[in-house]
Amino acid sequence: MAKFSTKRDKGTPDISTASLPDIIFILLFFFMVVTVMREVELKVKNRLPQATELTKLERKSLVSYIYIGEPTKNYRDILGTAPRIQLNDQFAAVKDISNFVENERTQVDERLQPTMTFALRIDKETKMGIVSDVKLELRKSNALKINYSSLPRVD
């Protein structure tokens, strides 16, 4: 017993926690910088497919998103399970796409309009029928630069 008590008396000094707030602050700043707040609430299932030949989308302001997939649980009662298109924050039909494209164009500088990209975020279980319809509609509205959003895959 005596041995123990002597050891405890010597004891290592406490680690100073004075720098803890600073460490936390650095972490905080890191997360603040990398955080991208979700702009839209996803109303459709969106499990992206995987691919290898990927290009990074640069200049987020020139990218518009079109989501396609099954409605999520909350909307399934009303809409069923057939794949739906989501533009911005609401469900849309194929014919709404030309309007959407025009709308997105007006928000971009005229000189940059040809460089606009439409990113198709499509659930991997979607059938091609609706995807082809969307592509045709995009072609009709002269939005020719598209990007099939997908996740990286390591072979």
Place this chain on the structure above:
Amino acid sequence: MLQFILKYQVFSNKEMAKGKRPSNDINASSMADIAFLLLIFFLVTTTIDVDKGILHKLPRWDPDVEQEEIIFHKRNTFVVLINARDQLLVNGEIAQVATLRSKAKEFINNRNRNPNLSVNPQKAVVSLQNDRGTSYDIYLQVQNELKAAYRELRDDYGMYEYQMTYSDIKLARKKARKSKNNAGVQKYTDMLKVITKEYPMRLSEAEPKEIGEG
């Protein structure tokens, strides 16, 4: 007594001027807690998703052209069909996604060796047709493999011509652009042009058929 009142008076005056407490420093011990709370908030809301995808250029919409199908020489078209059950038919043979890349490469880079495959890479066309019931996943895998085939051929050609792969030249151009090295950008752009001229990616997508939609 009077002294006390006087003293009090003085103190209350001070209080008016300086604030309630005479001490100067704010208690900082709760700072870490506040920072922790903020940190947890950002941790929860963070979604580090990099936006990546397969770039694709759609053909221009022209109602007149759409009617008449452009007929390429049979020998020079690499026909990929995908049915509603996600099965592949490549040039009349059943195929798998895994072998598509090598098949496409062999076809494109045939250079007159096999009389059934393309004459040369400039004339080769990839024709892709799917069913409305094909799943998007398979469609994208096929696109990915075709793109990969062209990328590999271009890489090889770049290596042969400039001792640099196509992808590396692209990266080098990006770097040059960042460092405002205009001569470099021009040089790399020319190199890329030569390569894409040797291996132009011509992908023709037919309107999907409507046979087996489930």
